[in-house]
Amino acid sequence: MDPFRFQVEARAGRARVGRLFTPHGAVETPLFMPVGTAGSVKGLMPKDLEAIGSQVLLANTYHLLLRPGPERVRALGGLHGFAGWKGPWLTDSGGFQVMSLGHMRRIDEEGVVFQSHLDGRLIKLTPERSIAVQEALGADLIMAFDECPPYPSPREYLEASLERTLRWLERSLKAKTRPDQALFGIAQGGTDPELRRRSTLETIRFDLPGYAIGGLAVGEPKEAMFAMVELSTRLLPEDRPRYLMGVGHPEDLVAAMGLGVDLFDCVYPTRTGRFGSALVPEGRLNLKNARFLEDRRPLEEGCDCYTCQTFGRAYLAHLVRAGEMLGGILLSLHNLRHLHRLTEAARQAIREGRYGDFAREFARRRFGREVPPWFREALAAGGHW
Amino acid sequence: MDPFRFQVEARAGRARVGRLFTPHGAVETPLFMPVGTAGSVKGLMPKDLEAIGSQVLLANTYHLLLRPGPERVRALGGLHGFAGWKGPWLTDSGGFQVMSLGHMRRIDEEGVVFQSHLDGRLIKLTPERSIAVQEALGADLIMAFDECPPYPSPREYLEASLERTLRWLERSLKAKTRPDQALFGIAQGGTDPELRRRSTLETIRFDLPGYAIGGLAVGEPKEAMFAMVELSTRLLPEDRPRYLMGVGHPEDLVAAMGLGVDLFDCVYPTRTGRFGSALVPEGRLNLKNARFLEDRRPLEEGCDCYTCQTFGRAYLAHLVRAGEMLGGILLSLHNLRHLHRLTEAARQAIREGRYGDFAREFARRRFGREVPPWFREALAAGGHW
Known part of the structure; x- marks a missing residue:
């Protein structure tokens, strides 16, 4: 075979x-x-x-x-x-x-x-x-x-x-x-x-x-x-x-x-992680931003990765600022898990015949009201929009 | 209490x-x-x-x-x-x-x-x-x-x-x-x-x-x-x-x-790991040395750490040469485990009343025939030599 x-x-x-x-x-x-x-x-x-x-x-x-x-x-x-x-x-x-x-x-x-x-x-x-x-x-x-x-x-x-x-x-x-x-x-x-x-x-x-x-x-x-x-x-x-x-x-x-x-x-999830950014449904969090220094929440609510289950944004922001290599490691881990969860959710939506709902829910969180035409058109061409 | x-x-x-x-x-x-x-x-x-x-x-x-x-x-x-x-x-x-x-x-x-x-x-x-x-x-x-x-x-x-x-x-x-x-x-x-x-x-x-x-x-x-x-x-x-x-x-x-x-x-086990060296019973392996590039053996025979259980010296030497951060991470992990195993073995030897044997066996592998006087004297003062 x-x-x-x-x-x-x-x-x-x-x-x-x-x-x-x-x-x-x-x-x-x-x-x-x-x-x-x-x-x-x-x-x-x-x-x-x-x-x-x-x-x-x-x-x-x-x-x-x-x-x-x-x-x-x-x-x-x-x-x-x-x-x-x-x-x-x-x-x-x-x-x-x-x-x-x-x-x-x-x-x-x-x-x-x-x-x-x-x-x-x-x-x-x-x-x-x-x-x-x-x-x-x-x-x-x-x-x-x-x-x-x-x-x-x-x-x-x-x-x-x-x-x-x-x-x-x-x-x-x-x-x-x-x-x-x-x-x-x-x-x-x-x-x-x-x-x-x-x-x-x-x-x-x-x-x-x-x-x-x-x-x-x-x-x-x-x-x-x-x-x-x-x-x-x-x-x-x-x-x-x-x-x-x-x-x-x-x-x-x-x-x-x-x-x-x-x-x-793509190297994007690991490279952007090493540069101090986290992928979340709304886009990207730049952990260098001072607003995260006292934020106890996980990077992404509901994420099952070790980073989100163990650390708050404040600690990760501290690591990024201090140049501690663990910061890039934990962000890379989360970013890869984020993409894996995205494909897992997509597979489930396809199996359940609701990829259009999945894509619209994704767009709502990612783009708000301003869904870019290229995105809508690709989804429409795929039979989902 | x-x-x-x-x-x-x-x-x-x-x-x-x-x-x-x-x-x-x-x-x-x-x-x-x-x-x-x-x-x-x-x-x-x-x-x-x-x-x-x-x-x-x-x-x-x-x-x-x-x-x-x-x-x-x-x-x-x-x-x-x-x-x-x-x-x-x-x-x-x-x-x-x-x-x-x-x-x-x-x-x-x-x-x-x-x-x-x-x-x-x-x-x-x-x-x-x-x-x-x-x-x-x-x-x-x-x-x-x-x-x-x-x-x-x-x-x-x-x-x-x-x-x-x-x-x-x-x-x-x-x-x-x-x-x-x-x-x-x-x-x-x-x-x-x-x-x-x-x-x-x-x-x-x-x-x-x-x-x-x-x-x-x-x-x-x-x-x-x-x-x-x-x-x-x-x-x-x-x-x-x-x-x-x-x-x-x-x-x-x-x-x-x-x-x-x-x-x-001490920062020694992690710092020396990031610099490309591994702690072993005989002393220290410098993974930058070309002789490791084809060496499939684990860093330390019998070590139960993830690094030794998963990777050969050749891969670790490659990572160190390529400046891949995983090299320093895996060496740091092993080096810490090496020190933890050393204290664990020491505890067991103390419990079994044979710390002298433990120290002599350590010295045999670490120093060979030339045990430094300070080592022997410290052990003798402790009642072990």
């Missing part, structure tokens, strides 16, 4: 609850994946991630390629043997970080040459090398090597880039040898509907176990982003998981889940 | 196992107290400290006085209500940090005026103010305001300073109002046997619920330090807990427990 079976278990409009089987356990979608850049979700122990309901962790090929190196991770049993998280892992292809972090030197048909941000070494990443690295890392879900153009980019560039990404997908697939890893293709095309459509249709011709919507959440307006998510989810096959890369704001999750997106990842 | 009863439950030579009752629970001695400088043991959640057997946490009056301020902590329920640790707390008097961290401006009979290291404010700390602050913080065990002279200091200075410390103890006691807090007196005297004896004898005349051995572990040779510990523990009453301040190296604990010391504290 296919180790990567995906079953849609319930539907409400275009939203769905699914179950994705992997060699390291089955997970329920929609779900949010915490980012463990260098094989560690910053400041959090795997046992704490398990306790808050994390299901899949994401690690960055770029970071692990530079340090400690894929062969070392392979020798130590891959990510599962190395990093203490025994559930499923996903690795990205490295392409995005090469472009955003590396000092890129050259991009051509063959691949990308870049300079390590750590020691200046010149490193070449090609589809074949990206897959070889991801095979050494041993994640359950791996990504094809793609090019993610910046926003905005000229149409000709988007077009040339998406064609190259398709050729790189073909090479990625050919390079792949391990049957216990599922390769996801990534559709590009920027915010150009015609290019996005072409990229998506060409990508799904490869009949892959899962598809990613790439090249979004890179600075474009929300309207443009959700027009692309709407278009993509209409084209992607119903029986494969859909992964919207790099998205982690709660309102984006609610809109995208309504359109049938299944997987999300 | 006295809420601070101390019972000696077992003896082996001069070592003893005791039980100290406090308003927030009874604890077993000898014990090591993790330091939660600003009300947080850096990087560790209270639940993790509980899981590794921490019994008492120490917070610094100096740090909490500057931020968030004692009145704020009082309003939030004291340290117990504020900081998530429901077991006993100990606060120091602030004197030590004033001298080591503050820009001291003046010390006289009245007290100390210093400049905050945070914002340059001038702050006055007197025995009365130190006790008022500690009452607001609400720890179970509080310390008299003392002066801790640097090493070395001229005899005349040590003498004047210990006399002043005695007058400050008297004022500390007079200022104290809360019956649910036990005030410990601190004996000084540097490494001068005559002054140390005088300070100790004058201090115990106050018939206090506990006594601290202060002014040691400030740079003096081990021989001089343990000569003072030996002298102090001979003079201190058998039925009161004895606290050797600022001591946290495993070999120092083993020598001092053999002489009948009951309480210890």
